[in-house]
Amino acid sequence: METYFSRWPGVWYHGDWARADGAGQWYLLGRSDDTIKVAGKRVGPSEVEAELIKHPAVVEAAAVGTPHPIKGEGLTCFVVLKNGHPPSDALREELKDLAVQYLGKSLRPDEVKFVRGLPKTRSAKIVRGAIRKIYLGEEIGHMDLSSLDSPEHLQSIREAV
Incomplete structure (x- = not known):
């Protein structure tokens, strides 16, 4: 768990690029490290x-x-x-x-x-x-x-x- 929360306090860092549209739908676009x-x-x-x-x-x-x-x-x-x-x-x-x-x-x-x-x-x-x-x-x-x-x-x- 420390890995996911150590980058920014209280924020979960998962390493994926994601975006949300106007309707609140989330889309995973790929790994940020890629x-x-x-x-x-x-x-x-x-x-x-x-x-x-x-x-x-x-x-x-x-x-x-x-x-x-x-x-x-x-x-x-x-x-x-x-x-x-x-x-x-x-x-x-x-x-x-x-x-x-x-x-x-x-x-x-x-x-x-x-x-x-x-x-x-x-x-x-x-x-x-x-x-x-x-x-x-x-x-x-x-x-x-x-x-x-x-x-x-x-x-x-x-x-x-």
């Missing part, structure tokens, strides 16, 4: 992922922010392809262009990596924090991965990097 800031523009990973999965070859995708020497953060995307769609440089460029078409030039992914699967929790949430740490060559041993449903996909990320 927000990516590319060249001063804030984007949620799900916004990028939603565009990538529009491609007929893509089953699912994960986007993470990675260090960029000019923009501060860049986008690195991990993509799972449908059966019968082999990875290729041409497909990689198509996916980058697709992101530009819907999100703008500044949010063009720097890298697109093809993987067999994405690490997810039992509730089907993509474990982007672990993906990012693996990409950066950092240890993930201290992370709580007890709810991970697909630990074998951590290796798929390692192999793609």
Whole structure:
């Protein structure tokens, strides 16, 4: 409990982006620690992922922010392809262009990596924090991965990097 109330006294900090509409309905938009800031523009990973999965070859995708020497953060995307769609440089460029078409030039992914699967929790949430740490060559041993449903996909990320 201390973790949730220690940031601001009397206020519960849960780490999710949320908004309320005029009717009092609340919407959870994603994790606040997943927000990516590319060249001063804030984007949620799900916004990028939603565009990538529009491609007929893509089953699912994960986007993470990675260090960029000019923009501060860049986008690195991990993509799972449908059966019968082999990875290729041409497909990689198509996916980058697709992101530009819907999100703008500044949010063009720097890298697109093809993987067999994405690490997810039992509730089907993509474990982007672990993906990012693996990409950066950092240890993930201290992370709580007890709810991970697909630990074998951590290796798929390692192999793609």
